[in-house]
Amino acid sequence: MGYFIQQLVNGLTLGSIFGLIAIGYTMVYGILGMVNFAHGDVFMIGGFISVITFLVLGLFGLTWVPFALVCMLIMSMLFTSLHGWAVERIGYRALRNSNRLAPLISAIGMSIFLENYVQLLQGARNKAITRMLAGGFQLLEDSSGFTVQVSYMQVIIIGTTIVLMAGFALMIAKTELGRQQRACEQDMRMARLLGVDVDRTISLTFIMGAALAAVAGMIWLLYYGIVDFYVGFLAGIKAFTAAVLGGVGSLPGAMLGGMLIGLIEVFFSAYFSTQYKDVAAFAILVMVLIFRPTGLLGQPDVEKV
Amino acid sequence: MAVSEIAVAAGSRLERPFVDILKDAAITGAVTFALALPLVGFQTVDQTTAIVLRTRFPELFYAVAVIFLGRLLMLLTNAGLARPIAAATGALSLLWLANGFFDVFEPPHMVLGWLTWIADTVVALRAALVMRRRQVAAAGYLRSDFGEHVVVMVNRLGGWLAPFVAAFAVALPFLPFADQRVMDIGIAILTYVMLGWGLNVVVGLAGLLDLGYVAFYAVGAYTYALLSTKFGFNFWEALPLAGGMAASFGIMLGFPVLRLRGDYLAIVTLGFGEMIRLILLNWSDLSNGARGIGDIPRPSFFGMPFTPAPPEGVVAFHQYFNLDFAPIHRVIYLYYIILLLALVTNFFTLRIRKLPIGRAWEALREDEVACRALGINPTNTKLTAFAIGATFAGFAGSFFATRQGFISPESFNFLESAIILSIVVLGGMVSQIGVVVAAVVLIGGPEWFRDLSAYRMLAFGALMVAIMVWRPQGLLAHREPTVRLNDPKRAKPS
Numbered sequence: 001m002g003y004f005i006q007q008l009v010n011g012l013t014l015g016s017i018f019g020l021i022a023i024g025y026t027m028v029y030g031i032l033g034m035v036n037f038a039h040g041d042v043f044m045i046g047g048f049i050s051v052i053t054f055l056v057l058g059l060f061g062l063t064w065v066p067f068a069l070v071c072m073l074i075m076s077m078l079f080t081s082l083h084g085w086a087v088e089r090i091g092y093r094a095l096r097n098s099n100r101l102a103p104l105i106s107a108i109g110m111s112i113f114l115e116n117y118v119q120l121l122q123g124a125r126n127k128a129i130t131r132m133l134a135g136g137f138q139l140l141e142d143s144s145g146f147t148v149q150v151s152y153m154q155v156i157i158i159g160t161t162i163v164l165m166a167g168f169a170l171m172i173a174k175t176e177l178g179r180q181q182r183a184c185e186q187d188m189r190m191a192r193l194l195g196v197d198v199d200r201t202i203s204l205t206f207i208m209g210a211a212l213a214a215v216a217g218m219i220w221l222l223y224y225g226i227v228d229f230y231v232g233f234l235a236g237i238k239a240f241t242a243a244v245l246g247g248v249g250s251l252p253g254a255m256l257g258g259m260l261i262g263l264i265e266v267f268f269s270a271y272f273s274t275q276y277k278d279v280a281a282f283a284i285l286v287m288v289l290i291f292r293p294t295g296l297l298g299q300p301d302v303e304k305v
Numbered sequence: 306m307a308v309s310e311i312a313v314a315a316g317s318r319l320e321r322p323f324v325d326i327l328k329d330a331a332i333t334g335a336v337t338f339a340l341a342l343p344l345v346g347f348q349t350v351d352q353t354t355a356i357v358l359r360t361r362f363p364e365l366f367y368a369v370a371v372i373f374l375g376r377l378l379m380l381l382t383n384a385g386l387a388r389p390i391a392a393a394t395g396a397l398s399l400l401w402l403a404n405g406f407f408d409v410f411e412p413p414h415m416v417l418g419w420l421t422w423i424a425d426t427v428v429a430l431r432a433a434l435v436m437r438r439r440q441v442a443a444a445g446y447l448r449s450d451f452g453e454h455v456v457v458m459v460n461r462l463g464g465w466l467a468p469f470v471a472a473f474a475v476a477l478p479f480l481p482f483a484d485q486r487v488m489d490i491g492i493a494i495l496t497y498v499m500l501g502w503g504l505n506v507v508v509g510l511a512g513l514l515d516l517g518y519v520a521f522y523a524v525g526a527y528t529y530a531l532l533s534t535k536f537g538f539n540f541w542e543a544l545p546l547a548g549g550m551a552a553s554f555g556i557m558l559g560f561p562v563l564r565l566r567g568d569y570l571a572i573v574t575l576g577f578g579e580m581i582r583l584i585l586l587n588w589s590d591l592s593n594g595a596r597g598i599g600d601i602p603r604p605s606f607f608g609m610p611f612t613p614a615p616p617e618g619v620v621a622f623h624q625y626f627n628l629d630f631a632p633i634h635r636v637i638y639l640y641y642i643i644l645l646l647a648l649v650t651n652f653f654t655l656r657i658r659k660l661p662i663g664r665a666w667e668a669l670r671e672d673e674v675a676c677r678a679l680g681i682n683p684t685n686t687k688l689t690a691f692a693i694g695a696t697f698a699g700f701a702g703s704f705f706a707t708r709q710g711f712i713s714p715e716s717f718n719f720l721e722s723a724i725i726l727s728i729v730v731l732g733g734m735v736s737q738i739g740v741v742v743a744a745v746v747l748i749g750g751p752e753w754f755r756d757l758s759a760y761r762m763l764a765f766g767a768l769m770v771a772i773m774v775w776r777p778q779g780l781l782a783h784r785e786p787t788v789r790l791n792d793p794k795r796a797k798p799s
Contacts, residue, residue, distance in 0.1 A: 035568045049343045055358040056347065079343050086340055094774045101514050102777035104568050105730055108516075108723060109769025116763040120416075121344050125351050233719070237579075240572065275587040282576040282583075289573050290561045 002146030005139070007270045008263070013154045013223060015262025016161035020216035021239035022246065022254035023168070024084075024209025030185045030249035031205055032096070037107035038087050040236015041114035042210045046080040046217025047227035048118060051127045065132055069156075069222075076218045077211040084210020085203055087114075093199070111233075119229040126228035129221065157219050164215060165255055168208075172251060181205060185249070234278065238265070241285040247298020256296060319384045326380045334373035341365055363413040368420070375424045382432045387439065391432035398426045416760065456733075463738030470741065474644055478637040488636045490749055492643055492708065496701055497748045499647035501728040501740035503697030506654055508726065509734040510663065511690035512670030513563070514571040517578025518725055520558070521551040521695040523585065523717035525702025530598040530712055531591075540604035540707050544700060551699025552692040559691035563684055578722055585714040597713025603635060604642065604707050611635035639708050646704060650697050651737055657693075666690050720762070724748075727769050733778070 021043050028036045053075040057068050091110045095103045136151035172178035180201045183191040192198045220235070221227045242261040246253025261281065268280045288295065319326075346365040349356045382390050401422045404410055412418040477483055477491055500522065507515045528547040532538040538546070562573045585592045592598065603611060606622050613630045615621040622638075623630045657663045665686045669676045673683055706712050728747055732739030747765070 035572060051349060052343050052347045052358070055349065055356065059358060079339070082339055091770045091774065095777055098777040100568060102773050104514065104571060106770050106773035109766045109773065111766070112723060112762055113766030113770065116766060118344065120759065120763060122349050123351065127349050127356055130355070279580050279583045282580045285576045286562070286573055289565055289569055293565065293569065
């Protein structure tokens with residue numbers, strides 16, 4: 001029982017990361033109907049910017065942990081969202097009305113470019129930072145003597161994710177921007193006729209998705225202590241799987257899917273095999289697409305002729 | 306700066322206020338600065354105990370300056386200064402190349418030097434294009450699409466050139482400059498040409514984006530490797546089996562997923578590709594895991610091996626033909642095998658396009674709903690395309706295994722799929738000669754410029770984006786209708 005709860009905590013932590021990335025996929029898919037393949041690499045860039053901010057802060061001797069964490073969060077969100085914006089502006093905007101495959105191929109090119117860009121600029125070896133926040137507390141001890149450990153870092157990660165997701169859901173539901181986004185998602189041409197600045201809305205979508213991915217990148221860095229240029233590929237695919245599992249286009253679905261993928265991966269490694277955990281993730285993706293292409297919370301989409 | 310002087314002198318002729326243009330360019334520069342600041346401006350350097358930070362501000366400012374000037378010149382081009390800008394940047398482009406040889410001015414980094422030259426040349430070409438377009442418009446003609454015109458010309462030429470290219474490919478081993486290195490590059494290019502033609506059936510003709518094509522390549526390679534090392538099959542016996550195996554994998558994987566829409570299909574095939582790689586990596590009993598399979602037998606020429614000292618009772622190739630033993634014989638033989646396989650792929654594709662199934666593929670690509678209404682079974686039609694594409698990948702895979710003599714899962718990663726796909730896409734999806742051109746540029750180019758190989762994938766990705774943005778239908782894409790009502794060429798004068 002204790003072992004199970006321990007894995008549950010670990011799974012939720014990993015799921016937070018996937019959920020945050022999945023929101024970016026799902027929002028872009030909802031509005032543009034394209035898979036932003038480069039989103040995983042935007043997440044990776046978020047991790048790198050966190051490392052660099054951490055080192056810059058170290059240069060000035062500003063190592064008080066809460067301050068450093070907030071600084072890393074802000075810088076990472078700021079600069080990564082700029083990258084997200086640039087990806088859309090350069091790679092996708094011109095292709096908005098083109099055939100379906102062109103934006104996807106452009107996105108794959110963008111992904112290859114970003115991976116190699118970071119590899120060339122920052123080196124191929126993984127970047128490790130010292131643990132910023134050590135320690136934790138004992139949640140409970142079961143009858144067999146297994147103690148469930150929760151680190152402070154895990155508390156911060158899950159807490160941050162919940163706060164961000166709640167704030168984000170509120171923004172989509174209540175603000176002017178959220179309304180415009182939902183309008184674009186339903187019918188872009190009609191939204192434009194009614195005075196919504198579609199270009200601006202799409203740009204903001206990419207910026208928000210990238211900002212959330214940046215948080216995920218920073219969490220990844222803090223949780224695992226390392227980041228490398230290739231980390232975005234697999235994490236991106238898993239997050240995409242999460243978005244599909246939850247139902248592409250649905251925000252609660254992305255969060256749910258992220259949590260599920262995190263839990264499945266952790267439990268699969270814990271009870272079956274660590275070697276095949278990535279195979280499990282891909283198998284889920286394939287299964288979901290075959291048996292329930294609309295995902296758990298998605299709307300079936302109607303094919304228009 | 307001379308450019309701004311020209312701009313001021315011509316200020317009255319500008320179609321947009323100069324201040325406005327300057328502001329726009331400055332904003333671009335500022336955005337570039339913010340984008341480049343964390344990743345270009347700072348470098349994390351590994352040291353024994355921890356990572357430390359180094360700054361790269363000269364590179365940062367140089368890059369920002371290049372982008373700012375490039376944007377400024379582009380906006381000025383649009384505002385009516387195409388002619389002076391084309392002349393100035395064209396001259397600068399040549400000067401910069403000369404500078405590359407004589408090293409008068411040295412940019413902070415070699416890549417930045419290249420970036421400058423590329424940016425400058427792009428601005429020059431664009432200015433020239435704008436100039437021409439304005440002339441055409443001024444003369445009162447309809448606006449002609451220059452790009453389209455070039456593509457049509459290249460495709461017409463392609464039809465003419467194809468036999469010469471094929472003849473050159475056949476004659477290559479006997480040309481005086483064909484040493485081991487040239488032959489190796491030739492084999493590498495032909496392998497990718499074959500893979501590109503094979504994938505073209507799936508992506509170009511049937512319009513199914515397959516991001517896991519390398520899975521079938523891996524299946525072919527492992528089929529031959531296992532059959533030969535465990536059961537003693539030779540290359541020619543294993544080849545059809547490898548193709549069949551890959552085809553059955555194609556059907557197996559394709560069957561459940563082919564009803565998915567385009568981009569979902571792409572992601573699922575990517576998932577399958579990675580699954581195959583991960584299984585090969587982890588199922589050590591079958592595939593020997595990450596250590597791979599070595600000592601894969603080389604192909605023999607009608608039972609005659611290419612070895613200096615064949616075993617008792619076996620006649621080696623050089624003994625039978627009374628030649629001195631030379632290692633290049635085997636390389637040339639491998640070259641001809643892949644050339645043959647590639648030409649078979651090409652011939653097959655060209656012929657099958659004219660059969661009902663080929664027509665059905667292309668129709669399906671254009672409009673699935675209409676096809677279904679006309680009684681074409683989309684699943685079966687797509688499955689044939691998938692299986693045929695997979696078969697060719699399987700052939701190429703077993704060739705790869707016999708050529709390398711060693712295979713491991715690392716040879717079959719997603720990047721390989723992306724390279725093959727970009728050959729097809731850059732070639733213009735459907736264009737057979739386009740695949741050859743793209744393979745020569747993408748595979749042959751980096752083989753020659755070994756020093757720049759670190760930047761190969763960077764250029765690769767950037768090129769994919771640039772070509773999609775510039776020509777979303779592919780570089781050499783030009784859709785000749787396969788059937789034409791009232792064909793002007795065939796129409797008889799009546």
